[in-house]
Amino acid sequence: MPTKKREWYPYASYHITARGNHRNDIFKDKEDFIYYLTLIKEAVEYYIYDKYEIISYCLMDNHVHILIKTGERHLGQFIGKINSKYAKYYNKKYNYIGHLFQDRYFSELIESDAQMLETSKYIHLNPVRAKMVEKPEDYEWSSYPMYIGNKKENLICSSYLLSYFNSENRELYKKYVEAVI
Template identity: 70%
Template sequence: MPTKKRAWYPGASYHITARGNHRNDIFKEEEDFQYYLMLMYEALNYYNYNNYKIISYCLMNNHMHLQLKTQDAPVGQFMGRINSKYAKYYNKKYNYIGHLFQDRYNSVLIENDQQMLETSRYIHLNPIRAKMVKRPEEYQYSSYGAFIGIYDEEIISSNLILDYFNEKRKRILYKKFVEEVITSQIAEDK
């Protein structure tokens, strides 16, 4: 049965996820996370004429989240390149046989500004929900640190989110926007 064609139009943004087959880990060591990030960077350069923009990301042990804006081409070639190269790397490194990913990547079309902001916050809070860290900036395989100015941006275009906030305080306001969910959750748990 052929795969269903994904909705796309120039300028479309997506929340993309890919999960390990049987929910198995797809990242086992630091080198694995770094290699996937390098593939994202490489795909941006390879398809630079298509104007893909990575807005935010979070790589977890058994899955990944990516917020991506397209301009001149659908998301398929971009994700296909990254995931197929990563699967070859992983299979060779770990002598793994079979499908690394549970299925082809999942993508949800982002339809409005609120969904754009909520998707970014959801992605950056993933390590908190998984109880891996207490603060989102503690998780090193996420774009959150670049959003709030802890480290330089290399592969993301945070301005696509930060431009929703006051220019002079945008990083501080974004941090508050993301972390207010943590604060309200702690209050509810008491």
């Protein structure tokens, strides 16, 4: 049976998740996290004319969250490039056979500003909800430390989300995210 075609709108934003097969870990050490982030950066550069922008991300041990603004090219090529390269790397490094990722990646269309903000908050609080850290800024594999100014911004475009907060105020964004903790 053919795979159902995804709903696609150019110049839209999407929340992407990709989970390890059988919920198994897809990152086992620091090098794995770094390599996946490198692949995201390479894909953004490769598709530079398509104007993909990473709004926020969080790499958990067994899954990935990416909030992305797209251009004209379908998101499947972008995410497919990252996940297939990462799966080859992982399979070779760990002598792993079979599917690394469970199914295709999941994508949810972001349809409002409120949904954009809530999705980013959800992504940034994921390590706290999983009881991996007490505060979201303590999680190394998330864009949150960049949003609040604790880490030099790299890979992400924070200005879009921060523009909702009084002249791109990082402290207001931090209060918004951490209000539920």
